[in-house]
Amino acid sequence: MQINKETIEQLFRQHYLRMYQLARVLLKDDAASKDVVSEVFADVLTERPNWVLITRL
Structure with a gap:
């Protein structure tokens, strides 16, 4: 399955908050x-274009 813009947007919505929280713990800076x-x-x-989404292992 190829990764398209919609897939990336979905990943962004699903994971942004947790990624931000982890970055905040590590960097101790909101803006950064x-x-x-x-x-x-x-x-x-x-x-x-260089990525392939693996849905099954």
Whole structure:
């Protein structure tokens, strides 16, 4: 299954808060934590043609 924009948006909605909370614990900075998590998702968007979503192992 290929990763498309909708899949990434769904992953963002499902995981942003937990990723932000983890980044906040590690960085102890709200703005930096938001930036890091946003950068991760931006990287996923720009690199997504190279990714394949594995739905079964």
